[in-house]
Amino acid sequence: xxxxxxxxxxxxxxxxxxxxxxxxxxxxxxxxxxxxxxxxxxxxxxxxxxxxxxxxxxxxxxxxxxxxxxxxxxxxxxxxxxxxxxxxxxxxxxxxxxxxxxxxxxxxxxxxxxxxxxxxxxxxxxxxxxxxxxxxxxxxxxxxxxxxxxxxxxxxxxxxxxxxxxxxxxxxxxxxxxxxxxxxxxxxxxxxxxxxxxxxxxxxxxxxxxxxxxxxxxxxxxxxxxxxxxxxxxxxxxxxxxxxxxxxxxxxxxxxxxxxxxxxxxxxxxxxxxxxxxxxxxxxxxxxxxxxxxxxxxxxxxxxxxxxxxxxxxxxxxxxxxxxxxxxxxxxxxxxxxxxxxxxxxxxxxxxxxxxxxxxxxxxxxxxxxxxxxxxxxxxxxxxxxxxxxxxxxxxxxxxxxxxxxxxxxxxxxxxxxxxxxxxxxxxxxxxxxxxxxxxxxxxxxxxxxxxxxxxxxxxxxxxxxxxxxxxxxxxxxxxxxxxxxxxxxxxxxxxxxxxxxxxxxxxxxxxxxxxxxxxxxxxxxxxxxx
Amino acid sequence: xxxxxxxxxxxxxxxxxxxxxxxxxxxxxxxxxxxxxxxxxxxxxxxxxxxxxxxxxxxxxxxxxxxxxxxxxxxxxxxxxxxxxxxxxxxxxxxxxxxxxxxxxxxxxxxxxxxxxxxxxxxxxxxxxxxxxxxxxxxxxxxxxxxxxxxxxxxxxxxxxxxxxxxxxxxxxxxxxxxxxxxxxxxxxxxxxxxxxxxxxxxxxxxxxxxxxxxxxxxxxxxxxxxxxxxxxxxxxxxxxxxxxxxxxxxxxxxxxxxxxxxxxxxxxxxxxxxxxxxxxxxxxxxxxxxxxxxxxxxxxxxxxxxxxxxxxxxxxxxxxxxxxxxxxxxxxxxxxxxxxxxxxxxxxxxxxxxxxxxxxxxxxxxx
Numbered sequence: 001x002x003x004x005x006x007x008x009x010x011x012x013x014x015x016x017x018x019x020x021x022x023x024x025x026x027x028x029x030x031x032x033x034x035x036x037x038x039x040x041x042x043x044x045x046x047x048x049x050x051x052x053x054x055x056x057x058x059x060x061x062x063x064x065x066x067x068x069x070x071x072x073x074x075x076x077x078x079x080x081x082x083x084x085x086x087x088x089x090x091x092x093x094x095x096x097x098x099x100x101x102x103x104x105x106x107x108x109x110x111x112x113x114x115x116x117x118x119x120x121x122x123x124x125x126x127x128x129x130x131x132x133x134x135x136x137x138x139x140x141x142x143x144x145x146x147x148x149x150x151x152x153x154x155x156x157x158x159x160x161x162x163x164x165x166x167x168x169x170x171x172x173x174x175x176x177x178x179x180x181x182x183x184x185x186x187x188x189x190x191x192x193x194x195x196x197x198x199x200x201x202x203x204x205x206x207x208x209x210x211x212x213x214x215x216x217x218x219x220x221x222x223x224x225x226x227x228x229x230x231x232x233x234x235x236x237x238x239x240x241x242x243x244x245x246x247x248x249x250x251x252x253x254x255x256x257x258x259x260x261x262x263x264x265x266x267x268x269x270x271x272x273x274x275x276x277x278x279x280x281x282x283x284x285x286x287x288x289x290x291x292x293x294x295x296x297x298x299x300x301x302x303x304x305x306x307x308x309x310x311x312x313x314x315x316x317x318x319x320x321x322x323x324x325x326x327x328x329x330x331x332x333x334x335x336x337x338x339x340x341x342x343x344x345x346x347x348x349x350x351x352x353x354x355x356x357x358x359x360x361x362x363x364x365x366x367x368x369x370x371x372x373x374x375x376x377x378x379x380x381x382x383x384x385x386x387x388x389x390x391x392x393x394x395x396x397x398x399x400x401x402x403x404x405x406x407x408x409x410x411x412x413x414x415x416x417x418x419x420x421x422x423x424x425x426x427x428x429x430x431x432x433x434x435x436x437x438x439x440x441x442x443x444x445x446x447x448x449x450x451x452x453x454x455x456x457x458x459x460x461x462x463x464x465x466x467x468x469x470x471x472x473x474x475x476x477x478x479x480x481x482x483x484x485x486x487x488x489x490x491x492x493x494x495x496x497x498x499x500x501x502x503x504x505x506x507x508x509x510x511x512x513x514x515x516x517x518x519x520x521x522x523x524x525x526x527x528x529x530x531x
Numbered sequence: 532x533x534x535x536x537x538x539x540x541x542x543x544x545x546x547x548x549x550x551x552x553x554x555x556x557x558x559x560x561x562x563x564x565x566x567x568x569x570x571x572x573x574x575x576x577x578x579x580x581x582x583x584x585x586x587x588x589x590x591x592x593x594x595x596x597x598x599x600x601x602x603x604x605x606x607x608x609x610x611x612x613x614x615x616x617x618x619x620x621x622x623x624x625x626x627x628x629x630x631x632x633x634x635x636x637x638x639x640x641x642x643x644x645x646x647x648x649x650x651x652x653x654x655x656x657x658x659x660x661x662x663x664x665x666x667x668x669x670x671x672x673x674x675x676x677x678x679x680x681x682x683x684x685x686x687x688x689x690x691x692x693x694x695x696x697x698x699x700x701x702x703x704x705x706x707x708x709x710x711x712x713x714x715x716x717x718x719x720x721x722x723x724x725x726x727x728x729x730x731x732x733x734x735x736x737x738x739x740x741x742x743x744x745x746x747x748x749x750x751x752x753x754x755x756x757x758x759x760x761x762x763x764x765x766x767x768x769x770x771x772x773x774x775x776x777x778x779x780x781x782x783x784x785x786x787x788x789x790x791x792x793x794x795x796x797x798x799x800x801x802x803x804x805x806x807x808x809x810x811x812x813x814x815x816x817x818x819x820x821x822x823x824x825x826x827x828x829x830x831x832x833x834x835x836x837x838x839x840x841x842x843x844x845x846x847x848x849x850x851x852x853x854x855x856x857x858x859x860x861x862x863x864x865x866x867x868x869x870x871x872x873x874x875x876x877x878x879x880x881x882x883x884x885x886x887x888x889x890x891x892x893x894x895x896x897x898x899x
Contacts, residue, residue, distance in 0.1 A: 342643065342644075343643070343800050345796060345797060345800075346795050346796055346797055346800055346801070347795070347796065348793055348794075348795075348796060349796070454644060454647070454652075454655070455643060455644065456643065456800060456801070456803075456804040457639055457643060457644060457652070457803075457804060457807060459804070460804045460805070460807040460808065461655055461656075461659060461807065464659060464807065464808060464811055465659065465662075467674075467677065467678075468659075468662075468663045468666075468674055471670055471673045471674050471677055472666045472670045472673075479669075479673060481673065481677060484677060485673040485674075485676045485677035486536075486538070486541065486669075486672070486673055486676070487538075487540060487541070487676060
């Protein structure tokens with residue numbers, strides 16, 4: 001399954017070894033235990049963290065008896081909560097503890113269980129871990145004479161509100177999208193899946209960023225081998241920083257040299273839940289508003305969540321249009337080139353004459369003309385993505401109308417070429433998954449060149465090449481072109497058309513789900529009218 | 532190793548797409564040359580002969596579900612003699628690969644790319660097969676079943692659209708006139724079914740080798756049915772005398788048909804373009820069979836390097852015939868000789884295997 005990855009992984013391990021000494025400065029010794037002396041501990045932590053003005057440290061006396069200190073990073077915590085829920089009960093002895101014996105050996109237990117108004121308070125003795133916790137926004141409470149520190153989960157980081165997903169717009173269906181905060185994202189899933197089968201596993205990846213990576217699945221539905229493979233591939237990643245799930249994707253995908261995405265990323269909680277329910281595994285990284293879904297098959301990339309929430313005729317029709325756009329974005333310019341320069345006799349005579357008339361002033365062969373316009377289109381497209389919103393609209397008007405018109409009048413391109421390329425570009429926007437659209441956008445160029453050399457013959461050779469490559473791809477052990485080939489009749493109901501939900505009683509078999517039945521029983525729809 | 536992934540449907544698809552290849556283009560001509568108006572009958576007889584060979588191989592495969600003809604021939608007729616015979620099998624498919632690439636190259640150069648050198652089209656086609664051969668046998672089966680609709684559809688569409696020009700009188704008399712000539716023609720046509728030899732390679736990877744019979748039955752009847760349909764359509768549209776003047780009647784049939792609505796003026800170029808897939812799958816199969824067999828004969832661990840290694844040799848063998856006419860003479864000759872390898876040799880193996888087993892059983896029962 002992971003042949004291509006092995007080499008890469010071996011390399012990664014070497015990098016890990018080289019980079020290890022770099023950590024020494026940041027971390028304390030991994031086995032260091034806290035000393036009972038408050039001053040030693042505080043100076044140890046300060047030494048490890050260096051000079052940071054946002055590190056707050058306050059000495060005080062617990063219950064007026066024992067020397068203690070709390071430490072936290074002021075920007076990562078909720079200071080109100082620290083003042084009211086932690087400091088106040090510690091400094092001002094609570095009523096129920098007033099008459100009790102508050103000896104040093106009982107004090108930690110007493111603080112955690114009876115004093116602090118906070119549910120996340122734990123003991124920790126390892127210096128290295130304490131430093132990690134404080135860096136993540138927890139508050140440390142260190143008491144003189146005790147070998148352990150109390151850590152309290154006071155992390156409070158600013159996050160943006162849940163908003164509509166930007167990249168996956170739909171007309172019908174839920175409006176929520178994931179945000180950067182992983183806790184919120186998992187909450188969005190939990191809210192849709194109130195079942196004990198929904199499992200979340202977390203790990204930390206990234207030596208500097210220590211990003212929380214979570215992968216979740218539905219127990220009893222997702223295939224065990226896929227879960228283990230995800231776990232294995234994730235745990236072998238050793239990198240300094242992770243900014244986005246895209247980093248992970250590049251480490252865990254099956255074939256890094258393929259133009260086709262082998263992992264799907266989505267911003268939509270509803271889509272993620274639907275995929276979990278089909279037996280897939282979702283991967284999140286703290287700081288990224290995208291979830292990765294594995295394993296994937298190619299047909300997922302032109303499906304949207306809306307296909308399922310709208311009625312099946314509508315869903316099927318829209319999906320058909322989208323597939324057409326997909327094919328268009330790949331082969332349309334190539335077909336145009338081969339028709340014009342190799343087989344104009346295929347076109348109806350009137351149209352062929354019109355095309356020839358349009359091309360009369362254009363000095364170079366069709367393939368060069370199309371390549372020039374395509375490149376111009378790619379530049380325009382990239383420019384519109386990067387420009388500020390206010391300028392973007394102006395540019396697209398200038399680009400499309402003025403430049404296009406001028407190019408035709410100047411004899412740089414024929415009007416029909418411009419139409420063909422425009423159709424192609426619009427077609428490539430109809431593919432819902434950006435990464436898959438990008439793959440086809442890239443592959444358009446070699447096919448165009450093949451068309452310029454061999455005509456239709458070259459186009460077909462190019463397409464066979466691409467299909468053969470796709471048929472040989474696998475995503476976490478699942479053949480990429482399933483359920484078309486290897487064929488699966490239940491799965492085929494959801495490829496070109498979207499069969500009615502009640503007629504798909506089984507989960508897709510190519511994902512090897514542990515439990516295949518989706519509907520509890522076959523619904524007899526003819527009974528509905530007979531009441 | 533869990534390599535048993537190929538389903539019965541996939542096995543049938545492999546057979547169909549392997550059998551249907553570039554041979555479809557001159558097929559009606561061969562049939563008419565041999566039998567005149569009896570062309571459909573000749574085709575049918577050729578199909579029956581091809582089916583006999585296929586079923587012999589399938590039975591052999593079911594008797595030895597872990598092995599291909601390269602490995603079980605060693606068990607049946609002895610290690611060295613078996614290897615000696617396997618050498619001929621490999622050589623035959625080696626030449627077949629080259630000829631298929633050459634034949635299609637000729638068609639492309641004559642039909643669409645008049646100014647492109649023949650060598651280039653042949654190399655491109657072979658390169659496509661060569662690179663695809665680096666995959667394992669599961670991907671091999673995925674590729675075949677994926678392209679199946681694209682192989683069946685163009686022929687069916689062309690046949691359906693040409694029916695309005697058909698004249699049933701051209702088909703009579705059904706029996707034909709020249710019987711000994713027809714016999715030779717039957718051999719030529721059945722040589723077009725030689726791709727079915729691939730069944731020996733896929734049985735060891737089938738989920739359920741017992742169902743290979745079903746796959747063979749479907750494979751031969753769909754591909755044979757398509758051949759028959761095509762011969763009937765071309766003969767009924769052109770008539771036997773006109774057909775003898777046409778080199779690739781199938782292509783001509785596509786040329787005379789027009790899509791309703793005047794969307795495209797001519798269909799033959801589109802037909803040829805889509806037909807690249809059918810040729811590719813055939814070429815892919817024989818290429819794959821060649822390197823897979825060499826791998827088994829020499830006990831090599833991997834076939835990936837082999838695929839590139841034999842590429843230049845196949846190309847040279849493809850370029851051996853001097854011209855189109857010589858090539859078709861050569862193809863007919865190789866096809867008929869090949870029947871010795873694809874039907875007679877497996878037949879002998881099956882007989883020997885059968886008697887050997889009975890002998891063993893007999894001696895075993897005597898001992899007990």
